[in-house]
Amino acid sequence: MTKPTENNGRAAAAALLSEILRTREVRTIIADAVPEVLNLWAGDRFTRKHIAKALARNIQKGLARPGDDQKRKELAELFSDPRHLDTLTDMLPGVLDTAGQIAAKTGETLAELPPDQREKTLSAILSAVSSGRSATVITTWAKVLAEVQSESPDFLARSLEPGIRKWIEDTDFGELKEFLDAAAGSAGPLAAMVNDLLWRYPAKVVLLVSFLPSLANMLLEAVNESLGRFNRLPPDLVADVVLSCFREMDGEKIGRTINELAELGRKIHTGSALTGDGGVTGFSRDLHDFLTTVVTAVGGKTLFQAKTALAGGRETLAASLTDTLEANPDLVYESLRSRHAGWNAAIKTRARNAAMLADMPAEEFTNAYCQSLSQLDAGEAAEIVNLVFLLINRIRDLNPAVLPSVAAQIVNGLDLSEIEDAVEGMTRDIGDIIKPLGRAVLPHLIQTGCQWLMPEGDETDESAAAARDAILSFLYPQEVPS
Incomplete structure (x- = not known):
């Protein structure tokens, strides 16, 4: 359809308005409103009242149609006429803007009403908004949007961008947070109501659950797009953006936060000890009661069946991942090449920690560590x-x-053969290399072992004597008579 020019656009709008006024629904509204309007015009004047009454009767008679079908939706049929689509498109932004202004002013008026009247009025509005008609509107527009989106993937992003930008600019997020805080208490009853109604139609519940993969895909696409914008930047710029976040963070405030959290933990621990009784802290008592309630409510058999099922799921996941890696050996090779590279950072960290401890004054370090061990x-x-x-x-x-x-x-x-080959090969390969270590350690271990086996006059003497006899038999085997 071609876009109407300014002049014929006004003519089309006038023609559409004329047809709207001729529909049964609008004629009925006008017929009901005319007497009220004329009464306001007449006021308390006797002559005007007579004129208003006569005019109202004539207008209502002129608007009436004996052949009107009360069940016919003439206004809806008018808007379904494709001839008026361009005109409706031109008028819709203004209509929606006006509707938004009306909604805003209505909200301001509601905020000034007494609580009981405000609740009653708001309940009536929400009941009307949540009527079955809204479901038809959502279904119809969802179908239209799905078809358009499939033909033009960037349609929604392109079309919604101005409105979302304006919404972000004009929305008072502080008021929005207050609303969410106030609505938190209604979440349970609201969820119960929706579930009660929804579970009357199990098939729709199944379809609703099937939305989750699509929503997850949309979220992943959004995350990928956001991260992709960073990855398209030069490395130095990305690093500068990320590091600037650290530079701008107030380290002193973070330190104070850690101190406050530590003090809070200390006070909870001390208060728990003070509020306890019978040698049991308050935290231990309350935690015991809480866990007892939880465990009592848990179905043990079902719980551990689920645990077994999850273990099987992990096995399936691991097997699938192994199959995938087997089909992509390059990933395996790259993983093997870099597997131990990450250990270097941990090794260096531990080395620095050990060096830091070694550089501390010996007496202070020893006292502190011994105090820790004594605890x-x-x-x-x-x-x-x-x-x-x-x-x-x-x-x-x-x-x-x-x-x-x-x-x-x-x-x-x-496989004992493989184990024997591996041990024999390793001892041959590294035996001479670790020999100095063995000579430094093994003599002391043997001497200590021999001391352990000496007679002590206790209940273990018999087993110690048996061990000494076994060693002697090994060192000096007796000749087996032929």
Whole structure:
């Protein structure tokens, strides 16, 4: 369709307005409004009242159509006529702008009403806005936009840019935040209401969930586009932009924030101890109650079935990734080339930390480190070891075959020939290299081991004697008689 010129555009708008006035819906509105308008004109004057009454009756009679079909939507049919599309397109921005101004003024008026009247009026407006008609509007326009977008991928970006820019410029984000804060309490009831209504139509729920991949793809495309803009810049400029963020950050304020957070943690810890009872801190008590409530509500069987399913999912993911890498060996080679390069930074960091400690005054460092060591609960650490071996012994007593069975499966699954070749080759390759280390360490280990095996007059003497006999048998084997 061709764009109308200014003159014939006004003529087309006038013609459209004339047709709008002839529709049943508009005629009905005018017929209802005319008496009110004429009454305002007449006021308290007797003569004018008679004239107004007669005029209203004649106008209403002229607007009435005996053959009107009350079910027919004449106004909607008029707007569906393609002949008026260009005219509607020219008029729509003004109509929407006027509607926006009306909505803004209505909101300002609502804000000044008493709370009960404001709630009643707002409820009536929202009920009208959320009527079923809006669903038809959304469906129709979604279909149109989808078709246009498929033909012109940049249509939405190009068309929405002016409006979004204006919206960002004019929106008071402070007021918007206050609205979100106030609406937070209504999120639960609102979600319950929407779900109650939505789950009456399970098929629509399924379709709604199917929106998620499309939304995720849109988000990824937006992120890629945003990051791509940075990656198209020269490296020095990108680095300067990113580093400028660090330069402009106030390090002193960050330090104070860390101090405040540390003090907050300390006060919570101290307050927890003060509010506790019976040797149990308040935090431990409340955390225990909270976890008890959570665990009681959790379905244990379902939870661990889900855990098993997730483990299977991780295995599937790992297998798929391995298959993908196998099909792309260049990625594997590049990964192997750079695998240990990242370790250098960690090694250097640890070396600097060790050097820093070594450069500290010996007495101060020793005192500080010994104080740290003295705070370790060695008794609890020993209890962990005790309990681990207690559990091992319990397993051995109740099911003696399980540990040998597991060990046998592992050993039987090993390729002993490959292991022997590897160990023999490694000892031959690096034996002479690590010999100085062995000579520096091994004598002390052997001497200490021999001291451990000396008689002590305790309950372990018998096993120590058996170990000494085994060593002697190994060093001085007896001749086996023929």
